[in-house]
Amino acid sequence: MPSRYLVQFAQAHEEFRLPELQSISELNGFTIQFLDDPECNDPKRPFMVLELENEEQARLLARRCILVKAVYDYYGHGSTYEALHEVNRSSKPKWEQYIPDTSFKFIVSGFNHTIPQRRQRDVIESFAYMDFLGEINMKTPQILLACFEEYDESFKRPREEHAGDGGFRQLYFGRLLEEGTARPLVNVFDVKKRKYFGNTSMEAEISLLMANQTMASPGKLMYDPFIGTGSMAYPTAHFGSLMFGSDIDGRQMRGKTYDHPSSNLKSEPGVFRAAKQYGVDGRILDLATFDMTNHPWRCGGFFDAIITDPPYGRLGRKRELSDRQKELCRIHREAPQPEDTPYIPPTKPYELSHLVSDLILFARYLLKPEGRLVFFLPTVNDEYEEVDVHNSLCEGMEVIANSLQDFGSWGRRLITIRKTTLQSYPPPTFEAQREESHTPAHKDFREKYFQGFKAPLSEPSPLDSPKLADQ
Known part of the structure; x- marks a missing residue:
């Protein structure tokens, strides 16, 4: 029979x-x-009550979910203490085993509110009917009992001391099972502490959430086609998956090189240097420089997930070069160049709505059945409709999650798409021309961003944004 957990x-x-x-x-x-x-x-x-088959399932959530602070064995909830005590008394079979000789600690905490110490004592004493006989141990108790008072956000505003105390919205009570041990990974993967990062590196918390959306685990094979400085690779590899990455701009993956003092070898790519910092360099299979629209994959259906933050409107060539352009490239390649001359890959505007559709086709080709595509989609909040994403889907792909990170006038949506078909598909052709029956809110996003989401669309502004310009 399922049990409830807070x-x-x-x-x-x-x-x-x-x-x-x-x-x-x-x-x-x-x-x-x-x-x-x-x-x-x-x-x-801030609190949610779930039904699970057993305690181990609740602990698994606490050990892996980045957004879980703690999980408690649920004893009851109510809008008043009278209601809470009534539910808690009916839950006696869950806590009576701790009555005889279990050391315990009791805390009373408020969300959006600080509870006066005197009233905390009064609340604790109101649970005297539980009649625990074990010692009170504030440092190393065998169990921790917690009562939470949830207040509305309005109490965040400045107020006199203890104003609004007791005006809570809901009460929750339970026994601590496990604190969220995945949550500290946000600090472990903090970009500011990373040996190699760039101005487009994804923040650690979001990268970890994306890795969880891919269901990363040992033995799985993941791919990031816009890997950049590798932000999504490190947490994905930390959870045990093998990672392959590519990017049109090899400089992003390599970073600056330097000579080893004891040899003639150059330093390893920046992505591998950062991976060593986290002890996951052995799970980064390889990095390659190529354009997604001119990829080298000759067979598909072998990745468990694709995790990426695609560029917001620029990518490589989508059309075959003319004979004249090919000749100019040949002359440039054959001309003497200094050894340290960097190769700057050519890019051209790539409409974001087209890129999203192409990325989904690309994922359908490369993913295993039930494989997942996890990516961020920037969009104009006031113009967004659900059909914006669904119109980009192709046969055999379905949206299973769509979560907004709100920045005000615009936001970015973490989209999770699952491959539902067993059918094999040929590599996508990335056709340049296409018709759209609906204009999505992410169409022309780059231009809208530079225009401040206000002015009519025109030529892109000369003003720059690190996130947008570097892509």
């Missing part, structure tokens, strides 16, 4: 919570049941 979330990325819970539960082969009670299943609230 999940305490970190206060970040509310829309990413459910997709992460569902991905990790699917990875571990179990299903989460959400309660019908709106006070217990709102993903934008």
Whole structure:
């Protein structure tokens, strides 16, 4: 029979919570049941009550979900202490085993509010009917009991001391099972502490969330076609997956090189240097320089997931070079060049709505059945509609998660698409011309960004943005 567990979330990325819970539960082969009670299943609230088959499943969520702060054995909830105590008394079979000789610690905590110490003591004493006989141990208790008071966000505003105390929205009570041990990985993969990064490197928390959406685990093979400085590769490899990366600009992967003092060899690529920092360099299979629209993959259906942050409107050539252009390239290649002259790959505008459609086709070709494509899609918030993403889909691909990271006038959506077909497909042709029956909010995003999402579309502004310009 399923048991109930109380999940305490970190206060970040509310829309990413459910997709992460569902991905990790699917990875571990179990299903989460959400309660019908709106006070217990709102993903934008700090607490959620789940039904799981056993305690081990709850612990697995705490050990892997980046947005889970802690998981508790659920004893009850209510809008008043009277209601909470009534539910808790009915849950006595869950806690009576700890009555005789278990050391314990009791905490009372408020969300969006600081509870006065005197009232904390009063709350603790109101649970005296539990009649625990073990010693109170504040440092190393055998169990920790927690009572949470959830207040509305309005109490964040400046107020007199203890103003609004007791005006909570909901109460939750339970026994701590496990603190979220995955959450500290945000600090481990902090970009500021990384040996190699760039101005387009993805922040650590988002990279970890993306890795969880791919269901990264030992034995899986992942691919990032726009790997850049490798932000998505490190957490994915940390979870045990093997990683392959490519990019049109090899400089992003290599970084600056330097001579080893004891040999004539150049330093290894920057992505590998950073991977060594995290102890995952053995899981980065290789890096290659090529344009996605002119890729070397001659067979498909072998990647478990594709994880990437695609460029916002620029990529390599999509048309065959003319004879005159080929001749100019040949002359340039054969002309003497200094040894340290960098190769700057040619790029051209690549409409984002076309890039998204092509990326999905590309993923369908390369992914195994049930494989996942996880990528970010920038969009104009006021113009966004669900059909924007669904119109980009092709046969055999379905959207299973779509979460917004809101920046105000614009945002970026973490899209998770699953390959649902067993059929094999030929490599996509990346046709330049296509008709659109609907104009998505991410169409011409680069130009809209430079125009401040206000002015009519015209030539791109000379003003630059590191994130957009470097791609």
